[in-house]
Amino acid sequence: MSEKKTIKIETDSKKAEGKKAEPEQTTPDEQAINGEEDPMKALEAKFEAKEKEAEENYDRLLRLSAEFENYKKRSSREIEEFRKFANQSLIKEMLSVVDNLELAMNSTDGHKAIDKDLLQGLEMTHREILKVFEKFNVKPIDAKGQPFDPTFHEAVMQEETNDSPKNTVVNELQKGYLIHDRLLRPSMVVVAKPKTKPSDP
DSSP: OOOOOOOOOOOOHHHHHHHHHOOOOHHHHHHHTTTOOOOOHHHHHHHHHHHHHHHHHHHHHHHHHHHHHHHHHHHHHHHHHHHHHHTTHHHHHHHHHHHHHHHHHHHHTTTTTOOOHHHHHHHHHHHHHHHHHHOOOOOOOOTSSOOOTTTEEEEEEEEEOOOSSTTTTEHHHOEEEEEETTEEEOOOOEEEOOOOOOOOO
8 A cells, every 4th residue: 555645734824933033123212112211312311410420520629629729818818917916915015115215215305414324225225126126017106296097096185276287196195106007006195276265254
């Protein structure tokens, strides 16, 4: 007997089942709809975030640099101010010594019995102290004959006179001093005021 041969016919549907399904290509819009993220857009977003962060850090650095420069300038001014006025208290105490020396020298006027060597010693001491004052920028205030200025003068009394304009310093009872244009001690002065006319009887 002859053998029967069977012929198998594969249909298109079976062929399709046998083949592996190829992945479908999707557009960026479809990826966004499906919840998938575009790698290029993700990189761009990260780049923008880093760029913004870099700008913020740079601005912060500029502010800190400006603050540090201001701090350095302020510290430099404070140190300079301290150097200029560090000896102020000591010099202020020395003013009474100068006052006494000047008082002693002025009291010798007209006295022949005063020892000339003693007077010369007083004058030399007075000059040396004034040189030290000058070295530390301490200057006497020129008050006599000047208009009264409450910034530098302290009026202790008034004197009636028609020889000087009103509110002019006619006498100086105690000399005032400045240190670097700052008031160290005001001048104690006598201020002119016009003489009052006698009332008619």
